[in-house]
Amino acid sequence: MPALTPRSLTPRSLTRPDLQDRLDRMVAEGDMPGAQLAVLVDGAVTTVASGVLNITTGQPATTASLFQVGSIGKLWTATAAMQLVQEGVLDLDEPIRAHLPELSVGDEVTSANVTMRHLLTHTSGIEGDVFDDTGNNDDALARYVELLATLPPVHALGATWSYCNAGFGIAGLLIARQAGTTFEQAIRDRLVVPLGIERFAWNADEAILLGAAVGHVPGPDGQPVVTPTYSFPRNAAPAGLVTITAADLLAFAAAHLDDGGPLLSADLAVAMRTPQVDCPSHLADRWGLGFMIHDWDGTTVVGHGGATIGQFAELYMVPEHDVAVALLVNGSRGRSDHALLSGVLADTCGAALPPIPTPSAGTVTDPARYIGRYSRLGVDLEVALDGDDLVLTRKVHGALADIPGEESMTMPLHPTGEVGRLLARVPGRAVVHAPVILHGVDDERPAYLHMGGRAHVRSDQPT
Structure with missing residues (x-):
């Protein structure tokens, strides 16, 4: 053709x-x-x-x-x-x-x-x-x-x-x-x-x-x-x-x-x-x-x-x-x-x-299941509580940090009404939310955090 x-x-x-x-x-x-x-x-x-x-x-x-x-x-x-x-x-x-x-x-x-x-x-x-x-x-x-x-x-x-x-x-x-x-x-x-x-x-x-x-x-x-x-x-x-x-x-x-x-x-x-x-x-x-x-x-x-x-x-x-x-x-x-x-x-x-995608009203239900550290090459993510709010901190390093548009940032996490699916509010962008998907065999302690299509593997140990 x-x-x-x-x-x-x-x-x-x-x-x-x-x-x-x-x-x-x-x-x-x-x-x-x-x-x-x-x-x-x-x-x-x-x-x-x-x-x-x-x-x-x-x-x-x-x-x-x-x-x-x-x-x-x-x-x-x-x-x-x-x-x-x-x-x-x-x-x-x-x-x-x-x-x-x-x-x-x-x-x-x-x-x-x-x-x-x-x-x-x-x-x-x-x-x-x-x-x-x-x-x-x-x-x-x-x-x-x-x-x-x-x-x-x-x-x-x-x-x-x-x-x-x-x-x-x-x-x-x-x-x-x-x-x-x-x-x-x-x-x-x-x-x-x-x-x-x-x-x-x-x-x-x-x-x-x-x-x-x-x-x-x-x-x-x-x-x-x-x-x-x-x-x-x-x-x-x-x-x-x-x-x-x-x-x-x-x-x-x-x-x-x-x-x-x-x-x-x-x-x-x-x-x-x-x-x-x-x-x-x-x-x-x-x-x-x-x-x-x-x-x-x-x-x-x-x-x-x-x-x-x-x-x-x-x-x-x-x-x-x-x-x-x-x-x-x-x-x-x-x-x-x-x-x-x-x-x-x-x-x-x-x-x-x-x-x-737009977030549901309110705060994330049962945030403790998501709290932890997740990593892949060049990116470390931490989900933590900031007062009553769940936030995600993204730290970029190595060769990835040299790519324009890739940057470290902290983003508030919002619910979607579905367990394991959250939205991260991207700073500096007009009402843009990045999907965050957490899953694994144990729903109470997800093994993976998917963001940007990449799997970030839980790297912290259970307490």
Whole structure:
């Protein structure tokens, strides 16, 4: 299938002027520098753009501009892995060591038994947020995977779900090793060329030639400023360095909606969006082989979100209606983008995007069950009482602390009306609450605190 050619939407959808008006309002109300929106209905795609790519230069955002889509790129990695399954080279349930015999992830049981299914479903337990820069040479990905040997796992293999960037680094190395080339070239050969995509980049050197957005984060006065770093290092390519237009991102989505199109057989394309594991996170209800899976009032929606340094992206696909929506933003997200996505999905296919979570009245019931310390690499969390109020203190350290937007803070915790699910009030953001999910075998003493999609393991001892 060639890259989709933008044209008018069908009558059951939205007009181009209406989409433009909605995006313009989102950018203005959300204080976002720029954005790009693409909508796919029955094979027809419309793209609109608004704002600027860089508030310093004032370069306008156009429908041809490239944006980083962050972790949406994991779907590209997962698709390439499933192509290896289709070719008979890879079995989803065989140990990764069958292809990477040197693999070591800090725990011998996990190292010897982790599979591609574990990696694609974020159930490996491997420490996921390793942001060390291993250089810009072709061995950057192999050197990155070597780093994992020194880090103990977050949890036992398959014990729970925890978002894992590093797992996709391992998957990417396997894909590159099988291709006999770099991961980036393997994705170009396997996905970019078959889809007919011409405007595509992996890094700043490539993106600068094509007209690309730069990231923005809130400055001291709350207004957006350009990030000092353009992107994560090269070793992050399998986890999220795809840089593309919204229209071309929907060419990828269209292939999956077409049961694989030129990329995969129908059975494997469907398998990718078939639930594999429940997800103890606000990110999704369940996880497929790469895809986030949502159940919105009986409508199944699949896709993925993405966040890089000052850029955010969202891809939603509604298979039963052959609808897909991609929103790419080069600044902080908030209520205005939620309103836009909610309206577009409702008007194109009737899908109801869940509302932004808001707390219930009162204080957290039985706070003692949650009090304690929870940790993962680079982040220490403590839930404690401040008078009658439950609060969460987040301390960030190591390489994670060097990423713009990652910071230490104390947040009040509020109830949601559901045991084990709380909301943390994020300071400095206009009425933004971050979901906090605590769970484990013992509900009276949760073993895990999930925040930002990551499992933080209880690290204090019972008294």
